[in-house]
Every structure is written in C-alpha cells, then in structure tokens.
Amino acid sequence: MTEKFSARLRQGTATIHDDVEHTDFMVDLMEGRLDAEAYATLLTQYEVIYAALEERARAFADDPVFAAFHDPRLERHARIVADLAALNSSGVTVESGPGSAVDSGVVPSARDYALRLSAIATPEAMIAHHYTRYLGDLSGGQAIGTLMARHYGIGAEALTMWDFSELGKTKPYKDDYRSRLDEIAATGGDEQAVLDEAIAAFEVNGALLGELTRERAA
Template sequence: MTTTTDPLAVEQGLPATTPLSTLLREGTRTEHEAAEQMGFVESLMAGRLDRAAYTDLAVQQHAIYTALEAASAQIRALPGGDAIVFDELTRVPSIEADLAFLLGPDWAQQMRVLPATERYAARLRETGTSLAAYAAHAYTRYLGDLSGGQIIQRMLQRHYGFEAEGVSFYHFAEIPKPKPFKDAYRDRLDALDLDEDARAAAVTEAKHAFEHNRALFAELGELHLR
C-alpha cells in the first residue's frame, strides 16, 4: 500500500493513507446504489419475475465467472498474485450445479449469452495479466456475492420456491461467516504492492466493473420486465 501523497484519496476527500479497500468502496458507492436500483434487480428481489428470469441471470453468471476464474489462475502465477486468489470463492462448479438443476442435464446446449455479458467476459479475460485490474473485478464480484448476494439468495428462496438447489451460487460452503472473510479479503487488497497509478487504475476499473453489471441488468430487463 502506498502511504505517501495520494492524489486519488485527496480527490475523494479521504486521508492520504486511505487503504485500497476503502478507495474501492467509496469510489463505487454511487455505482452500487445505481446497480441496486436497476429495474431487473428490484423486480427479481421483489418476486415480480419468474424462475426463467433468474435462470437467465445464472447463465450470464456462468460466462462471467468462467472468465473471472480463468483470470484468477493466471493471477495466481504472478508475483504477489497468490495473496488475492482464494479457492473457497470459486463459483463455477456451483453455477454449473445450479444450471443442471434449472435447465436439466443438457444445460450447456441451452446457454444464451447476452451481448453485455460477452463484453464483460471479454474484459475479464484481459485482467489475468494485471493485478490492479483483476483485484478491481474480483472485489466487485466476490465481495458483492458475500454481501448483497446473501440477501438476494434469501429473496430468491422466498419468492421463487428455491431451497438449496438452484441457488447454490450464493452459498459459500467453505465460508461459514462472510464478515471475517470479507475483512481478511480487504486486508489482502490493502497489502497488494500497487503504486499510486495502479491504485487509481483499480478504482477506475471497479467503476467499469459496476458499469458492466449495470449494462447486463439493462439487457436482462429488456427481456424480462413486463
């Protein structure tokens, strides 16, 4: 972590020693609020959609996490990269189990990946060579899944009749308590050896990550909002 002059933090009205995890949280606060307020997300959470809409989201998440977790494997091989890759976060096997439950054994033949997902996955595939870009995207997805994702799982169970099957994406079997894990994850982010430019690039990239999610929700909304 850089602790000398930190124009990025100063620009945001934060102390010059602000840790990266705080810069990411504060730097994406507006984007987070916007994501929560997307029509597709609100309607899904309120029980106004159906299992088909959720299944469509799960299909997109398969493409997204396949790309993210391929980048994770590359990042692990970079100097210092191992610190920010956690096996217990891996989501692809859970999503595949959900898709087999939702779509049946031929789920892989039924996948319809949306244009916004293709763009998001393409960017994720590029992050395997950049610790800052990867950290931004992994933060946006995994800390989100461990935070709001837990609320989303309960709403999906309540409104669409799921028990454990079909929504295992939101269940981290090896992380019984998200709070201490998230704290440890933030510590790892803060300890990354990134200079000021790289930290600024990470915040910009996290904003882009939220924008990719917003674009995806917009496309899902066009398909599923009545």
C-alpha cells in the same frame, strides 16, 4: 492519517454500485415481481462471466500483486452449472448456456463482459473484477438466495452459488479481504488502476442488467 485504500475503493464506487443494484431487473427480481425463469436467465449470464473470471484468476494466481486474493474456495462457476441443471430438473425453463451446443441464452452484454474478463492483462484489473464480483457475492449477494427461495420456491439444491459455508463466517473473511486491499501498494500494485477498473467492472455489470431489463420489457 491516510485513508485506507479499501475505504477509498468503496467510496469511489459507491454511486455506480448503487445504480447497478437498483437496475429495474434486479429490483423486480429481488422483490418477487418476476419468476424462477428470470433467475435462471440471470444465472445463465453468470455462467459465462464466472468461467472467464475464474480462468483469468487462475492465470494470475502466482502474481505477487494478486496472489493474496486468489482463493479457489470462492469459485462459483461449477456451482452455477450445477444450479442451472437443478433448475432445469425442477421444471424451470433454462435457456441454452455457454456449455451447450447452442448458447442462445447468453445476451450480448454478457458476452462483452466475459470478453473483457478474458482480456485482463494486469493484476490490478484482476483484483478489481475479483473484488466487484466476490465481495459483492459475500455481501448483498447473500440475500439473493434467501429471496429466490422465498419468492419463487427455488430449492436449496439450485441455490448453491450463494453458499459460502466453506469459508466459515463471512464477516471475518470480508474483513481480511479488505486488509489485503490495503496492502496492494505495499506489494507494488497501483491503487488507482484498481479503482478505475472497478468502476469499469460495475459499468459492464450495469450494462448486463440493463439489457436484461429491456429484454424482460420487450
């Protein structure tokens, strides 16, 4: 029996996925060794990344290969903007983000990541980045909100990025998402192109977290 593409995609990205998850910045953040400002720094990078991701996703919304994946309920950018505002109002130092007159809070690797997203030219690349960000948010990412509240006292009003209640139960949604991955070839998509770009997506995310690690240590 031929292995389903969703399983091959998960296996093909498993090593780099694990490496990214265990970047020092993320490990320290999740284990409570940093502070709310460090979380705000991460969120500032995500603002520019998700803005680019969601703009391209909307551009591909009617593409026959990508259309099944497009779901406005997944969009996080507006929530990130609101969360940063809530953090700022609560007294957490938030560096200037991309929506400000000065965007000094955005590190070069996040700009590079956003530029890569803005340049997406194929539905396969769009699926790859959509998968790596949103399925990650719906899986291990769900722990982030809980741990940020526990370790750093961040209120729920500043953690709405991790609220996917509009989708209902996440497991059935993720299962359905994976079934859509298994149909890529049937819609004329190139599975290998998705896998290759998914690895690249983890690489640029790893570069971002590596830069945040170095900045924190400086």
